[in-house]
Amino acid sequence: MALEAATRDVPRVPWTRRHLLGLEELTRDELLAILDTAERFADAERRRKKRANLAGKVVVNLFFEPSTRTRTSFGLAARRLGADVLDFSSAGSSTSKGETFIDTAKNIEAMAVDLMVVRHASSGAPYLLAQHIQCGIINAGDGAHEHPTQGLLDMFTIRQKKGRLEGLTVALVGDILHSRVARSNIHGLLKLGAKVIVCGPPTLVPPAITELGVEMSYSLEQILPRCDVINMLRIQFERQRSGLFPSVAEYARLFAMDGARLRKAKPDLLLLAPGPINRGVEITPEVADGPHSAILQQVANGLAVRMAVLHLLCGQPGEA
Amino acid sequence: MNLLRITNGRVIDPAQDLDRAADLWIQGEAVLAIGPRPDLLPNQVLDAAGKIVCPGLIDMHVHLREPGREEDETIATGTSAALAGGVTTVACMPNTEPAIDHQAAAEFVYLQAERAGNANVYPIGCITKGRRGAELAEIGGLVDGGAVAFTDDDSPVVSAETMRRALEYCRMFDKPVLSHAEDPELTRDGVMHEGAASMRLGVRGMPAAAEEVMIHRDIELARLTRGRLHVLHVSTAGGVELIRRAKERGVQVTGEANPHHFLLTDRALCGFDSNYKMNPPLRTDLDVRAVIEGLKDGTLDVIASDHSPLAVEKKMRELDQAPFGVIGLETLLPVCVTALVEPGHLTWPRLIEKLTVRPARILGIEQGTLKPGAAADVTIIDPAAEWTIDVTRFRSKSRNSPFGGLTVRGRAVAVILGGELRYEL
Numbered sequence: 001m002a003l004e005a006a007t008r009d010v011p012r013v014p015w016t017r018r019h020l021l022g023l024e025e026l027t028r029d030e031l032l033a034i035l036d037t038a039e040r041f042a043d044a045e046r047r048r049k050k051r052a053n054l055a056g057k058v059v060v061n062l063f064f065e066p067s068t069r070t071r072t073s074f075g076l077a078a079r080r081l082g083a084d085v086l087d088f089s090s091a092g093s094s095t096s097k098g099e100t101f102i103d104t105a106k107n108i109e110a111m112a113v114d115l116m117v118v119r120h121a122s123s124g125a126p127y128l129l130a131q132h133i134q135c136g137i138i139n140a141g142d143g144a145h146e147h148p149t150q151g152l153l154d155m156f157t158i159r160q161k162k163g164r165l166e167g168l169t170v171a172l173v174g175d176i177l178h179s180r181v182a183r184s185n186i187h188g189l190l191k192l193g194a195k196v197i198v199c200g201p202p203t204l205v206p207p208a209i210t211e212l213g214v215e216m217s218y219s220l221e222q223i224l225p226r227c228d229v230i231n232m233l234r235i236q237f238e239r240q241r242s243g244l245f246p247s248v249a250e251y252a253r254l255f256a257m258d259g260a261r262l263r264k265a266k267p268d269l270l271l272l273a274p275g276p277i278n279r280g281v282e283i284t285p286e287v288a289d290g291p292h293s294a295i296l297q298q299v300a301n302g303l304a305v306r307m308a309v310l311h312l313l314c315g316q317p318g319e320a
Numbered sequence: 321m322n323l324l325r326i327t328n329g330r331v332i333d334p335a336q337d338l339d340r341a342a343d344l345w346i347q348g349e350a351v352l353a354i355g356p357r358p359d360l361l362p363n364q365v366l367d368a369a370g371k372i373v374c375p376g377l378i379d380m381h382v383h384l385r386e387p388g389r390e391e392d393e394t395i396a397t398g399t400s401a402a403l404a405g406g407v408t409t410v411a412c413m414p415n416t417e418p419a420i421d422h423q424a425a426a427e428f429v430y431l432q433a434e435r436a437g438n439a440n441v442y443p444i445g446c447i448t449k450g451r452r453g454a455e456l457a458e459i460g461g462l463v464d465g466g467a468v469a470f471t472d473d474d475s476p477v478v479s480a481e482t483m484r485r486a487l488e489y490c491r492m493f494d495k496p497v498l499s500h501a502e503d504p505e506l507t508r509d510g511v512m513h514e515g516a517a518s519m520r521l522g523v524r525g526m527p528a529a530a531e532e533v534m535i536h537r538d539i540e541l542a543r544l545t546r547g548r549l550h551v552l553h554v555s556t557a558g559g560v561e562l563i564r565r566a567k568e569r570g571v572q573v574t575g576e577a578n579p580h581h582f583l584l585t586d587r588a589l590c591g592f593d594s595n596y597k598m599n600p601p602l603r604t605d606l607d608v609r610a611v612i613e614g615l616k617d618g619t620l621d622v623i624a625s626d627h628s629p630l631a632v633e634k635k636m637r638e639l640d641q642a643p644f645g646v647i648g649l650e651t652l653l654p655v656c657v658t659a660l661v662e663p664g665h666l667t668w669p670r671l672i673e674k675l676t677v678r679p680a681r682i683l684g685i686e687q688g689t690l691k692p693g694a695a696a697d698v699t700i701i702d703p704a705a706e707w708t709i710d711v712t713r714f715r716s717k718s719r720n721s722p723f724g725g726l727t728v729r730g731r732a733v734a735v736i737l738g739g740e741l742r743y744e745l
Contacts, residue, residue, distance in 0.1 A: 024520075100633070120638065122638030122639060123521055123523045123639065123640065124521065124591075124592025124638065124639045125592075127591060127592045128637075128638060128639070142522075143522050143523070143640070144522030144523070145521055145522035145523070146522070177519075178522075183522055206514075206519055208514075208515055208516045208518075208519040209519055211516040211519070212519070212520065
C-alpha cells in the first residue's frame with residue numbers, strides 16, 4: 001500500500017504496551033514517545049491526509065457513560081488511520097438486559113475486535129476488562145481514576161504553547177477529589193518535570209493528595225501569580241455527594257477564573273479546561289473565549305494525541 | 321466404646337493453662353484424660369509427633385448464607401470448609417433471607433447443621449426485626465431457639481436508643497451484643513478505606529472515624545447499661561485504643577480481629593481486585609500494627625474470619641459494584657500463624673486461646689477446651705507445614721479469598737469432632 005510521506009515521518013519508538021490504562025504506569029520515555037508521535041500527526045493532520053496505519057483493524061468505542069467529545073475524537077482518530085470503527089454506548093454500568101459489563105465486552109470482542117476504547121463510571125473498570133479479554137484497551141476515562149488521553153492532550157497543548165513542560169508551574173483548580181483528569185495530569189506532569197499545585201475547597205481537595213507529590217492550596221489568589229498554566233477542572237456534579245460546598249455561587253466567588261483574577265496572573269498565563277465547562281461556574285465566558293484560553297486548541301490536539309495512541313498500540317509495524 | 325490415644329503431640333489447652341508434651345485420651349465422644357495412663361489399652365492410636373494438639377478451633381464470625389443465599393454457601397458446605405480449616409465450631413451471622421430474627425429461624429440453623437453433620441453450629445440472632453434497626457427482635461424466643469449472641473451484623477444499629485435497649489434487654493439472658501461499628505452516613509457509597517490509596521485510585525473512601533465514632537458510642541452505652549458488648553472486626557488504630565481504655569475503666573467489652581485486617585493494607589486494592597473488598601475495609605500499616613498490638617496486649621480477645629462467601633459472578637464486577645466480603649474459614653489458622661506466630665507477636669498458646677476458649681466464653685458455649693468430660697473436638701496442627709493457598713481447592717462454595725497464592729505456614733492436618741476423626745489432610 002502506498003504510504004503518504006507524513007506517515008513515514010512518524011518515528012519508530014520502542015513501544016511494548018498492549019493497553020493504555022493510565023499515565024501512572026507509563027515511564028517518562030513512554031509519555032514522550034506519545035507526545036512526539038502526536039506532534040507528527042498534528043503537523044500532518046493540517047494537510048488532512050488519510051492514512052492506512054490501522055487498515056483492516058477494528059476499533060470499538062465501548063462507552064458506559066455519556067460522552068461527546070472523547071467518543072467522537074477517538075472515532076475520528078481511528079477513521080483517519082483507516083480503521084473500522086464501531087460505537088457501543090450504554091447508560092448504566094451494565095446493559096439494560098442485565099448483562100454484566102465483562103460479558104458485554106466479551107461479546108463485542110468476539111467480533112474480532114483489535115482495540116477497545118472504554119469509558120466507564122467505575123474506577124478501575126478498564127483494568128478489570130484487561131484481565132478478561134485479549135484485545136488492546138484504551139482507557140477513555142474510568143470513574144474518578146484516570147483519563148490518560150485527556151492528560152496527554154493537556155500536556156501536549158502546554159508543550160505546544162510554552163515550548164516545554166519541565167520547570168513550569170501548573171495548577172489544577174477545582175474538584176480534584178472526583179476528577180480523573182486531575183489524576184492523569186498529576187502523574188504525567190510530574191514525570192515530565194513540571195511542578196503541580198492542586199487548588200480548591202478542602203472538601204474537594206483532600207490532604208492525601210499531597211502523597212502524589214503535589215502542592216496543595218485552598219486559595220486561588222495566593223497561587224495565581226506563580227502559575228504558568230492553570231487547568232480549570234469541571235465540578236463533577238454527577239459524581240458528587242451533595243453538601244461538599246454550600247452553593248455554586250460561593251464556589252464561583254472563591255474559585256472561578258474571571259477577568260479580575262486574570263489580571264493578577266502572569267501575562268502569558270495559559271488557561272486550559274478539559275470540558276465540558278460549566279460556563280460561569282469554573283470560568284467566566286469572557287475568559288473562556290479570551291486570548292489566554294486554549295480550550296478549543298485542546299480539542300484539536302485531542303485528535304492528534306488519540307491518533308498517536310491508536311497508532312502506537314495497534315498500528316502496522318511496517319507502516320509506522 | 322472407642323478408646324483413642326493421641327500420642328507424642330504438644331497439647332495446648334489455654335482453658336487449663338496447659339502446654340506440654342502429653343497423651344490425649346478420648347473415650348467415645350468425650351475427652352477422658354491428658355497424660356500417661358498405663359492402665360488404659362487404646363484400640364486406636366494417632367501419632368502426633370511434631371504436631372500441636374489443641375481444642376477444635378472456634379470461629380465466632382461466619383456467614384453461612386443459608387437460608388436464602390445458597391448460591392454463595394450452605395450450612396453443609398460452610399461447615400465442611402470449617403473442618404478443613406481446623407474449625408469445629410462456628411457461630412453464624414443472622415443476615416440471611418429471611419433473617420434469623422425469630423425462634424423458628426434459629427431452630428432451622430440447628431436442623432440444617434445436624435443434617436450436614438459437620439462442625440458444631442451456633443446461630444446468632446438479630447437485634448432488630450428484619451435487621452431494620454427499629455423494633456427489637458424477639459430475643460427471648462431466639463434464646464429458646466438456641467441463639468448465643470445478638471447482632472445486626474453487616475448493618476450497624478444506627479439508633480443509639482435501640483442499641484441501648486438491646487444491651488439492656490440481653491442482660492436478662494446474659495448474652496452479648498455484637499456490634500458492627502460503622503456510621504453509615506460517613507461510609508455512604510464507600511468502597512475502601514479513605515486515605516492515600518483511595519485518593520490515588522479515585523475510589524470513594526470510608527474514613528476510619530466511621531468505625532471509631534460507633535465503637536465509642538457503643539462503649540458508652542455498654543457502660544450505661546452494664547450490658548455485654550463485643551466489637552466485631554476491629555480494623556482501626558483508634559478503635560483498638562477505645563476498647564483498651566474502656567477495658568481499663570471496667571466496661572464489659574471484648575474485641576475481635578479478622579486475619580485480613582492484620583495481614584493486608586489498602587494498597588492491596590491497587591489492581592481494583594474485588595477480592596480485597598470487605599467491610600470494614602483494609603486499612604493502613606499503622607492500623608495493622610495497632611490491631612497486632614491489640615492482640616498482643618489482650619485488648620482484642622478473639623480472632624475470627626468474618627467468612628463471607630459470595631458467588632464468583634457477584635465478585636467478578638467493577639470494584640464499586642461488587643459486594644463487600646471475603647471468605648476465611650479455610651485460611652484462618654495459617655494466616656494467623658504466618659502473620660502472628662512466625663514473626664513472634666503471639667505464642668502458640670496465646671493464639672490458640674483467641675481461637676478457642678476466648679470465643680467460647682464470650683458466647684457462653686461449652687466448647688473450646690480439652691478438660692476431661694468435654695466434647696472431644698480436637699484439632700491437630702502441623703506448625704511447620706509450608707504451603708500455598710489455592711482457592712480452587714477450597715471446600716467452600718465460593719472463591720472470594722484475598723489470600724489466594726499466598727505461601728503460608730501452619731495447617732490443620734487432622735480434625736476430630738465428637739471423638740470421631742472427621743478430617744485428615
